Amino acid sequence: MTLNDSVSSDDVRTMFSRAMSDMYRAEVPQYGTLMELVADVNASTLAADPQLRERLARADELDRLDLERHGAIRLGTAGELATMRRLFAVMGMVPVGYYDLSVAGVPVHSTAFRPIDNVSLGRNPFRVFTSLLRLELIEDEDLRTEAQAVLERRRIFTPGALRLIERFEEQGRLTRAEAEEFVREALETFRWHSEATVDADTHGKLLGAHRLIADVVSFKGPHINHLTPRTLDIDAVQVGMPERGITAKAVIEGPPTRACPILLRQTSFKALEEPILFTGEGQAHGGTHTARFGEIEQRGIALTRKGRTLYDELLASVRDEGAAGSSSADYASRLAEAFLRFPDSYEEIRAQELGFFRYSLMESGTAADLEGMGIDGLIAGGRVKADPIVYEDFLPVSAAGIFQSNLGGTEQRSYSANANRDAFEAALGAAVLDEFDLYEDAQTRSLEAVRAALRDGRCSSDA
Ligand code: OOG
Ligand code: NI
Numbered sequence: 001m002t003l004n005d006s007v008s009s010d011d012v013r014t015m016f017s018r019a020m021s022d023m024y025r026a027e028v029p030q031y032g033t034l035m036e037l038v039a040d041v042n043a044s045t046l047a048a049d050p051q052l053r054e055r056l057a058r059a060d061e062l063d064r065l066d067l068e069r070h071g072a073i074r075l076g077t078a079g080e081l082a083t084m085r086r087l088f089a090v091m092g093m094v095p096v097g098y099y100d101l102s103v104a105g106v107p108v109h110s111t112a113f114r115p116i117d118n119v120s121l122g123r124n125p126f127r128v129f130t131s132l133l134r135l136e137l138i139e140d141e142d143l144r145t146e147a148q149a150v151l152e153r154r155r156i157f158t159p160g161a162l163r164l165i166e167r168f169e170e171q172g173r174l175t176r177a178e179a180e181e182f183v184r185e186a187l188e189t190f191r192w193h194s195e196a197t198v199d200a201d202t203h204g205k206l207l208g209a210h211r212l213i214a215d216v217v218s219f220k221g222p223h224i225n226h227l228t229p230r231t232l233d234i235d236a237v238q239v240g241m242p243e244r245g246i247t248a249k250a251v252i253e254g255p256p257t258r259a260c261p262i263l264l265r266q267t268s269f270k271a272l273e274e275p276i277l278f279t280g281e282g283q284a285h286g287g288t289h290t291a292r293f294g295e296i297e298q299r300g301i302a303l304t305r306k307g308r309t310l311y312d313e314l315l316a317s318v319r320d321e322g323a324a325g326s327s328s329a330d331y332a333s334r335l336a337e338a339f340l341r342f343p344d345s346y347e348e349i350r351a352q353e354l355g356f357f358r359y360s361l362m363e364s365g366t367a368a369d370l371e372g373m374g375i376d377g378l379i380a381g382g383r384v385k386a387d388p389i390v391y392e393d394f395l396p397v398s399a400a401g402i403f404q405s406n407l408g409g410t411e412q413r414s415y416s417a418n419a420n421r422d423a424f425e426a427a428l429g430a431a432v433l434d435e436f437d438l439y440e441d442a443q444t445r446s447l448e449a450v451r452a453a454l455r456d457g458r459c460s461s462d463a
Contacts, residue, residue, distance in 0.1 A: 006173045009092030010123045013115065015183045016091055017126040020071060020190060024227045027192050027292075028272060030246055031227060034294050037240050038229045039066070045232040052232070059358065059387050060122035068230040070297075072129040073190065073222040074108060074215060076151035078427035080222070081132050083157055083165075085428055087186055088113040088128065090168045092120055095130075095432040097393050100419035104400025107137035107210055109424050111432045112394055118442060121392065129394055132427060133216045134420075138209050147206065147217045150197055156221040161185035190224040192274070192292070200278040200285055211407045215291045218276075226268070226295045226406075234265045234298035241269065246294070249405045250328040253398035255311065256336040259344050261300025262355065263311060263391045268295040268402050293406045301346075301388035302439045307354030314338045315397060350386055356439040357386040358446040367455045375447070384450060389442055393435045 007015075025032045042065060046053045056062040075081050085095060093113040100109050108131035115121055135151075138144040164182040168174055174182060196203060196218045206214035216222070231237045235257055241248040246269050254265040272292050278285040303311060318331070318338045342354070349355040359375070363383045370378065378384040425431050453459060 005175050005177075007176050007179045008173070009090065010115070010120050012174065012179045012182065013091035013093065013120075013126050014067065014124045015179060016186060017067065017069065017124060019183050019187050020224065021069065021227060023187060023191065024071075024224060028294065030269065030272075031294055033244050033246060034241075034269075034296065035229055037237060037244055037246075038231045038296060041236045041240065042232050045236070055387055058360065058385070059390065060118070061390060064122060064124055065230065065232075067124045067126070069227050070112075070127040070129060071190075071224045071227045072131070073224055074131045074133060074212065075156075075222050076133050076135075076154075076216045078132070080156055081130070081427045082429040083162070084130060085113070085430060086165050086169070087157070087161065087189075090165060090174070090182060090186075091126075093126070093128070095428060095430065096438065097435050098419070098421045098424060098432050099394065099396045099399060100421075101131070101396060101400055101403065102134065102137065102418055104397070104404070106212060106400055106403045107134045108132060108212065109134060109420065110399070111424070111428070114392060116433065116438055125392055127392065129399070132424065133213065138213060140205075140209060143205055143209055146202065147213065150202075150217055154197060154220055156189050158185045158188050161189065189221050191221065192223045193220040194274065194276050195220065196276050196278045196289075198278065199280045200287055203278060203287065203289075211290075212403070215289070218289070223291065225291050226293050228266070228295040228297050231296050231298050234267060234296060237296050238267050249402075251331050251401075253401045254395060255300075255315070255342075256332065256339050258300075258339070258342075260346055260349065260388070261298060262303060262307070262342065262349075263301075264297055264299055264393075264395055264398065266295060266297045266398050266402060268293050268406060270406065290406075295402060299390050299392075301349065301355040301357075302391040302393075302435075303355050304353055304439075305436055306352075307342075307349070308436075310342060310354065314341060319397070346386070346388060349388075356389040356443045358389050358442060359450045360385050360387070360446065361450045361453045361459050364457050364459050365454050366457065367451075370451060370454050375450070389439055392438075 053062065075084060092115050094116060095111040095113055096116065097112055110129060110131040112127050112129050114127035115125060135144055135148055138147060160181065164174065164178055164185060167178060197220055198218045203214055203218050206217050234252060238248055238252060249268045252265050252267045255262050270293060273288045273290050276287055276289045278287060318334050343349050343352060350357055361384055365383060373381065375384060379386055
C-alpha cells in the first residue's frame with residue numbers, strides 16, 4: 001500500500017459521520033427538518049455577530065460547524081463495548097470521561113468516543129455517547145438471566161467490519177477502498193432493525209423492568225438513537241421547532257442563556273413510535289417501540305475543575321428546589337437567577353480560572369515583552385488573544401434529563417449511586433481519558449506556542 005491510496009483516520013471519521021447522517025435522515029425524517037432549522041439559525045447568528053464569526057474562524061470551529069454532530073448508542077455486553085472501542089479507534093476516536101447515570105435512574109454507565117487532538121477536532125469533532133447496560137441492576141433474577149442469554153447470542157458487528165478493524169490494527173491505516181468498505185460495514189451495526197430478538201411477552205417484561213433495558217435487549221443491534229447537530233443559538237432553535245412541526249422538550253438542559261456560553265445546552269424532541277415485529281409467528285406479533293429521537297445542542301467554553309464545581313453547585317441548587325414539578329418558565333428564571341453567581345465575561349472567567357483558553361499571538365514581539373508585560377499585559381494590549389476552548393464532552397445531569405424525557409417522561413426508577421468506573425474500564429479493555437487533562441494540555445500548549453513565537457519574533461499564525 002502506498003501512502004497515496006491510504007486515508008487518514010480523520011477522513012474515515014468524516015466519511016462515517018456523513019454516511020450516518022444520511023442514513024438517519026432517511027430513517028427519521030424530522031432529523032432532516034432539524035438540520036435545516038439549525039443551518040438557518042447558524043447562518044443568521046453568524047451574520048448578526050461578526051465577532052463571533054471571527055473568533056470561531058480563529059479557533060478552527062467555523063468550517064467544522066456544518067459537519068459537527070454527536071450520536072448515541074447503548075450496548076448490552078462487555079464484549080460489545082470492547083469491540084466498539086476498536087471500531088472507533090479506526091476513526092481516531094478514543095474514550096473520554098466516565099458517566100454514571102444510575103444516579104438518575106438510568107441503569108447504564110457511559111463514555112464518549114471522540115477525537116482528542118486539535119487538528120482532528122478542527123477537521124471533524126464527531127462524538128458518540130456510548131452507554132453500557134448494567135444488567136446487575138435488574139432486580140428480577142429470571143429476567144436478568146434471560147436478558148443476558150439474549151444478549152450473549154447476538155452478533156452486532158458484521159464479519160466484514162471485524163476483518164477491517166483487524167486490518168487497521170495490523171497496518172495502522174486503511175486504503176481508500178478498505179475505508180469505504182469499512183464505513184459500509186460499520187454502518188450496519190448502527191442501523192435500525194424492526195425485527196426484535198425477543199417475543200412480545202419478553203419485550204413486555206423488559207419494558208416493565210425499565211424501558212431502556214427493553215431498548216437494549218430486544219434488538220439485533222445498538223441502533224443509533226439520536227444524532228445531534230450543533231447550533232450557535234439554542235434558544236432560537238427551541239422557538240423555531242414548533243414552527244416547523246417539531247414538539248420540543250419543555251426545558252433546555254444545562255446552563256441558562258448567557259452572553260458567554262459555558263459547557264453545553266441541549267434540548268430534544270420525542271422519540272418516534274416505530275413498528276416492530278416480535279419473534280414468534282405472524283402478524284399478531286407486531287408492536288411498537290419508542291427509542292429514537294432528535295436533539296440539538298449549543299456548546300460553550302470548557303470549564304476548569306473549579307468552574308465545573310461552581311456549575312454543579314449552582315445547577316444542584318435549582319434542581320433541589322424541584323425541577324420536575326415547576327413550570328418550565330419558572331425553572332428557566334430560577335436557573336438564570338442562580339447563575340448570576342457565575343461570571344459572564346470571558347475576562348472574568350479567565351481571571352478567576354473558571355474556564356480554559358487558547359492563546360494566540362496577534363503581533364510579533366520579543367521574549368522581553370512577555371517578561372515585561374506578562375501574558376495579561378499582552379492580552380490587555382491586544383497583542384495576544386485568549387479564545388475560549390470549546391467543551392467537547394457531555395454532562396451527566398443533562399444526559400439523564402435527555403434519557404428521561406425520551407423514555408416517556410414518567411419513567412422514574414431510583415438506583416442508588418454506584419459509579420463503577422473500574423468495572424466499566426475492565427469491560428472497555430482500556431482506561432478512559434480525563435477530559436480536564438485534555439483541556440489543560442491544550443491551554444498549556446497554546447501558551448508555550450506564544451512564548452516560542454515571541455522568542456523567535458513570529459506570530460502564532462505564522463507557525
Ligand atoms: C444518551 C443520552 C445522552 C447527551 O447528549 O447527553 C446524550 C442516550 O439516550 O442513549 O446523548
Ligand atoms: Ni445526545
